């Protein structure tokens with residue numbers, strides 16, 4: 248069993264219900280989590296759940312270490328590689344479990360009950376606040392369970408927001424440590440890590456400080472300013488869709504103001520929807536809103552036709568002329584800057600994407616004029632609405648009649 252180092256002990260000694268670990272790389276977060284999970288499994292009433300970003304990551308990061316820590320102890324009963332689950336016997340003879348999950352399968356936690364939930368690498372977890380509110384928080388209700396949020400910051404994201412929350416909510420306690428607080432890392436190793444980083448990376452990765460993410464596209468985006476209830480009287484409404492199956496299907500209803508300000512009122516954001524599920528989702532999304540614009544990703548004409556037929560819609564493919572991506576992004580940035588591109592608090596998936604959507608970097612880490620094609624589905628959906636309402640080269644960007 249690993250003995251906790253001094254800084255890890257400080258975390259262990261706290262009896263706060265929700266512990267937020269903002270720590271530099273290699274501080275010993277995961278090692279600490281294993282100890283805390285073992286303790287909770289043996290001495291607290293309900294089971295323990297550990298989440299990494301993906302299931303593969305959970306297996307790679309913590310499975311071996313967990314087994315190493317329990318096999319051979321008097322409490323060990325069994326483990327199941329397929330379920331990534333360990334069973335231990337508690338001092339009173341009853342059995343309890345620790346199970347590892349991937350954040351991409353967060354839905355599987357619905358309806359479960361836990362004494363402890365651990366979230367490792369919090370800032371990589373998509374739409375954390377929403378999933379916390381809608382799924383995880385309730386899993387801790389029965390046992391008045393605890394949570395351990397940990398990670399190295401990746402900009403002003405979930406860790407930062409939890410830290411802000413901790414100032415007004417006494418259930419939360421933040422622990423800030425750097426990579427240098429791990430006495431088991433050699434000075435040479437730390438120097439080597441530092442030598443390979445830019446100053447900003449060093450501050451973020453090793454000192455666990457908050458820094459603006461490098462190469463971020465929507466730098467202007469700010470939750471306090473851009474997430475709100477509908478700020479104007481809508482004159483028109485638009486439906487915009489970015490189709491996807493393995494990637495999320497993203498559809499949104501935008502309110503349009505008299506000065507063409509855009510506000511995303513509500514959205515759908517889901518992977519692996521069947522044709523029928525997609526149809527139902529879009530029908531529910533539209534409700535009885537009268538649509539003045541209906542636009543969809545032109546790369547998927549078949550999906551557009553299908554939806555039009557199923558629901559009697561008139562979705563038009565967005566014409567993507569050369570440079571339309573950049574034009575749409577620039578227009579969105581200028582609208583954000585003017586406070587004229589906003590979203591309802593329920594649209595957290597778009598907020599999350601906006602905080603991650605980045606330019607590709609060249610070999611010197613300088614941003615190129617091309618976005619990374621990843622986690623961009625809601626951003627694309629929004630961009631189609633923006634270029635439809637604000638496209639300057641009307642011919643090139645106008646909605647094409649089918």
Ligand SMILES: Nc1ncnc2c1ncn2[C@@H]1O[C@H](COP(=O)(O)OP(=O)(O)OP(=O)(O)O)[C@@H](O)[C@H]1O
Nearest residue numbers: 249250251252271272273274275276277278279431
């Ligand atoms: N209490 C401890 N006793 C002995 N070794 C430790 C202890 N805590 C951490 N270590 C060692 O320090 C290294 C980093 O630990 P760990 O992987 O837990 O850090 P981390 O903060 O999760 O790192 P990352 O940022 O890579 O996720 C590992 O080699 C681990 O074995």
Ligand SMILES: [Mg+2]
Nearest residue numbers: 276277308367
């Ligand atoms: Mg770790």
